[in-house]
Amino acid sequence: MNLSKYVEKNSEKLKSNAVIMEGSGLDIKGRPMIVLGVKGLVYIQINLRTGERDVHSSNAPIVYNPVWELIKLLNSIFDGEKVKLKGFYDDITPLSKEVTELLDKYDQDPEELRKSLGIYKLKNNDLRSLFTEPTCNIDGIISGYVGKGSKTIVPSSVSVKLDFRLVPNQDPKKIFSSLLEHVKNQGFNVEIIEMGLEKPVRTEPNTAVTKAMVSSAKKVYSTEPLIIPNAAGTQPMGLFFDLGIKEIVSAIGVGTPSSNAHAPNENVKIENFYKAIEHAYEFYNEYEKI
Template sequence: MLSQEEKQYALKKYIEFLQHPSVSATGEGIRDTASWLKDFMTELGIDSTIEDTGGHPVVLGKVNNGGDKTLLVYNHYDVQPVDPLNEWKYPPFSATIENNVVYARGASDNKGVLIARLIAFSKYKGNLNFKFLFEGEEEIGSVHLSEYVEKHKEKLNADAVIMEGAGLDAKGRPMIILGVKGLLYVQLTVRTGDRDVHSSNAPIVFNPVWELIKILNSIYDGEKVKLKGFYDDIEPINAEIKELLEKYDVDPEDIRKSLGVFKLKTSDIKSLFTVPTCNIDGIISGYTGKGSKTIVPSYAMVKMDFRLVPNQDPKKILSSLIDHIKDKAQIEVMGMEKPVRTSPNSNVVKAMINSAKRVYLNDPVIIPNSAGTQPMGVFADLGIKEIVSAIGVGTPSSNAHAPNENVNLENFYKAIEHAYEFYNEYEKLNK
């Protein structure tokens, strides 16, 4: 348990951190926040540096406690833009506390977790070695992280990685996520002319929208992705993962309501974690203004993402997509991430489960991989096999990425306790 003095110190640093804007999309406050973070880490006895990446800097820390095992702690100090500003109850960087709840951009995603882990480190007295990697571009897609990690892989090598926290579910249970889906994000553009033309020419000119529709229908038929080899490398669901999925007890109707959709495609919510997808994010073409304008557009563009499950390779999927489309459209790659899944029997997962039970007095919810993506793959490329996302401060009502982002301070203090217990448990299991 934290003493009252420890809580006051932790809250003071949390509030200071939240009051430093660090919006990666605009660059607002990024350098200043990185500098504050480095100074705080130095205050805690962490050998810290600010390192350039070609974009926003990372803050890197290292502590050698003389142990045989090294834990790499990943978080990000950047936050989403605050728009729409008029929907905020309090100024988004004021870090206002009301009824034991702090309101601020970044409170949940990801500054609360970052501070909680550092405060927990300050209490830790064992022999586990630490490396801290705090990124400034996660909210804009970790643009330079892969290149940075590859360039500095020798000083980033570790035995396990804990990613930004998964938080608590709607029932207040801590979530432990063992991996992520991979991602291939592309933009396809079909061009049929230098400019739009009068629609009277429709009998003799190609319409790029119809051509794009043909391409999209040839890629996905509403049930299956039709790219050659798309499903060939999918890792079979083993007994360990099957057992985790059987314990996943979420009501599909609760999910539907939380998403604000009228109907779900399936009641099999577990497909979120096991089924790869082909999704259209947006389409632009032609005239979409008020009234009518009779034209044949000159181009049509679509943004698409493929979410991938373990063993699918985004580079291989991209190659198949290029072969499939040939010269029918231009392809621009806008993002690639590898899927990752850590064994539930690994020491990092066992330590996370045991420590969560002690702190929350409840069994954690264990998910084989998230339905979304974060940059776990860059660490898997280092040869690190134990990577997990857990220890979080947020709940489904924390409004991450939205106005009035908030965290209950009791959840913040619990995250500190969880991180502290985890550090000790992970060290014990590796002796």
């Protein structure tokens, strides 16, 4: 939110030919990733309250449990395969030939990625879906008693945080409005808090900033970089895209799939910092030539 205010206030000062954002990194094979965009985001919190206080669970036959009500609402939003909000998929643009070619070169091994993430099973071995499919995700739910031992209650409230990752041309404001309308039509009396809206962005592969980033990466890492049409996650690229800057990439990163991003023991290797410094130096030299 602070960044958006700053960009809006200093729009003239920030106008430029290109933007580089840190946030990519190295893949499992140690190749530098050059990410040409990001998924968008709709991040919300839903609060549902059915009473002034928790009550004894013997009252379950006559009182509403807010968690069961929330489950009904969540199932009406996402059925495990598709998001059921009106118009959610309508504006998605088909993949261009250039983007399809980049995805065909994405040669990560699903089993290696699974191990690096520390998860037990992938629900989808087509890793290209990370970049091409929008998602609906539950980040966390808080309700009731979860301490040691037993406490038989019907909770009086529940809160859930949800994020929707969006692909190019999906409008976060439009989808947020669709969500509000959906909840209203379903008859649920809840509070919905908008916690973050970000536009999806995808830069064309043949731009000057991309060419310079690729050539400089080859020099520093002595290998072909992995070019990805957009990240599976989100950065505030849309703020700069709205300024008229059409060349925006996320590159010169230091993290790896095992860096435990947003998790305990988040980490990076010190040597990757030095490589990133060298990459930045070489990039500016290359970009100046184009």
